[in-house]
Amino acid sequence: MNIRLIIFLLFPVATFSQTQQLTMETAVQLALQQNKGLKSAATNIDYYRDLTGTSTELPKIGVNLQYGQTNSYVKNDNNYSVSQTIPFPSVFGAKKQLNDAQVEKAVWYKATTQNELIYQVKQVYVQLLYILEVRELIKHQDSLFTNFARGADLRYKTGESRMLEKTAAEGRLNEVRNSLRQNEADLKIYIARLQALLGSNAPIRIKETEIPAANMLFENDSVAVSGNPQLQYLRQQIVITEKQQKLFKASILPDITVGYFNQSLIGTPLNATGTPLSTNSNRFQGFQVGLSLPVWFGPLKAKVRAEEKQRQIASLYYDNSMLQLQSQYEQAVQQFIKQRNSLDFYQRTALPNAELLLNQSSKSYTSGDIGYSEYFLNLEHVLSAQQGYLQARNDVKQAELYMAFLAGRQL
Template sequence: MLSEEDSLFQTAFNAAAVRYKTGETNLLEKVSAEARLKEIRNRIQIVNAEEAEFYQNLKFLLNYEQSFVIDKNLSGKKALELSELNIQKNPFLAILRQQIEVSHLQTSFEKEKLKPDLRIGLTTQSIERNYNQNFVQGGLSIPVFAKAQKARIKAYGINEEISKGNLQVAENQIQTELNNLKLQYQKLQKSLDYYENSALPQADLILKTALKSFKEGEIEYFEFAQSTTQAWQIKEAYLVELQNYNQIVINIETLIGNE
C-alpha cells in the first residue's frame, strides 16, 4: 500500500511543482506535497528495515542459512471451513486421555494383585543310581492383606474418575472457546466482505478522482490531501481487519490441533 501511496503523491508533487511554476498556486502547496512525499518514503525505509529484521529472525527460528523471500502474490486471507472444525485433536485433550489410560492401567494392575497366584515347577534330580527323576512342585499364593489392597484399588479408581471428569471439563471449555472463535471469525468475515465489495472500490475511486481533479486544477492540494487521507484510512482499516481475521484463523487451527 505504501508503494501505491508513494506513486500517487509523486504524481501529485509533480503536478504541484508545475502549478507553482506557472503561478497557479503558491509555494506552500508545493512544499506540503513534497513534505508528504518524503514522509511516505521515510515510512517505506522503516518498513523495509523491519522486513529485513523479520527475515533474519525467521531464518534463525527455522535454522535456515540461505536467503529466501515469501511469495507476496499468495492470498493474504487464510481459508477455513467451519463445518470441518473438531476439537478431538487438541493436544491438551490428548494428554488428558493419556492420563485416563494410565489411571486405568494402574487400577487394573492393582486388581490383579488380589487374584490367587498359582505356581507350578518341574525339577529333575539324580539320587544314587536313579537318574533323571522328575518332581513336580506346586504352590498357591493368596493375598493376606486384601483390605489394604482393596483400598489402593479404590484410590486408583477414584483417580481414574477424576481424570475422566477433568477431560469432560476441558472438552466443554475448549468447545466453548471454539464456538466463541467461530463467532469472531464470522463477524470478521462479514467485515472483510464489506471492505472488499464496497469500501475498497470506493477508496480506489476517491484516489483516482482526487488525483484527476487536482491535476486538472479543479481542487486545491489541501482538498486533495484530505480526500486521499480518507481513502488511505479505509485501506489501512481493511489491513487491520485482515490481520485480525488471520489471527482468529490461527487461533482456531491451534485450538483444534491443526498447526
C-alpha cells in the first residue's frame, strides 16, 4: 500500500490557519490591503472615472418612416428621415468638469476612509498592548495576594491571626483572578475588532510587548487640521455644486437638431412645365437644421438658483467642520499635555515611591512591625500606582494617535 495512503488513513487531515505575527506597522499595511471598506472606497473612484466617459453622451438618434398617401392619392409614397438632437457644445464641457470633480471627490473620500482606518487600527493595536501589559500586572498581583493568602491561612491555623485576615486575603485574591478573566475577555474582544479592521478572520498575535512612547510635535490648530482629508472632501463638495450650477446654466442654451430625409413623390409633377410624374425610382432628399428652445425659462433658472443654495450650504458646512476640527485638535493637544504630565508624575514620583513602599511594607509585615490591614492597604496603594502608570501610558499614546488622525498625518 502506498505510504501516503497509510498516513492519510492513520492520521485525519486537519487544516491549520497560520497565526500572523503583527507589529503596528504590519497591521496597518494589512488593513490597507484587505479592508473591505477601503476597497469599496477605491472601487467608488473607478465608478466615477468610468462615468467621465458619459460627458459627451448624446440623446438617442431618431429614425422615422412615413408611408402611404403622403403626397397624392398614390398609396405607397414613403419618407425616411434621421434626426439627432445635440446639446449646446458648452454642455459637454460642463459635464466633463462635473464628472472630473466627482472623481476628485471620490479620491478624497478614499483618503478620508484610509485616514480613519489607520487611526482605528493603531487605536485598537495600542489598546491590545495595554491589555497585555495589564495582564502581566494582574499576574503579578495574583502572585502577591497568593503569597499573602497562604501566609494568612498559615497564621490562622497556628492561631497567630483571626479569621478576618484570612477572609480578606482570600477575597482579594479572588478579585484579582476575576480581573484576569475579564482581561482575557477584553483581549478576545479587541482581537476580534482588529481582525475586522484587517478584513480577515485569520488568527493574529501581537508581536510587540509594550506601548510605544509618544512623541508628538504640536502645530497651530488651523495649520494642523488643514491636511485632514475630511476637509478636502468637504471642499470638493463645494466645487461639485459650482460645476453642477454651471451645467444647469449651460442647459438653458438651445439644443441643436440636425437631420436628413429621403422620400418619394409618386404622382406629383417635378415642375410646372408638365414633365412626367415621378415614380418609385425617383428619390428626393435634403437636410434639416433646427434649434430647441425652452418655452418657459422659469424652471431652468430655478434650478440655477437652487444650486446656488446648495453651494452656500456646502460652504457653510465646510466652515463649520473646519471650526469643529480646530476645536477638537486644540482639545486633543490639551488632553495630550495632561496625560503626558500624568505619565511624568508616575515615572518620576509615583512608581519609585510605590516600589519603596512595597519593599518596606513586605519587610515590616514579615517582621511583625505592621499588621495585615496596614500591609493590605499599602499593597493597594502600590498596585494602584502601577495600574495608573499603565493607564497613563495608554492614554498619552491614544491622545497622540487622535491628534495625528485630526491632522491627517498618521505616525
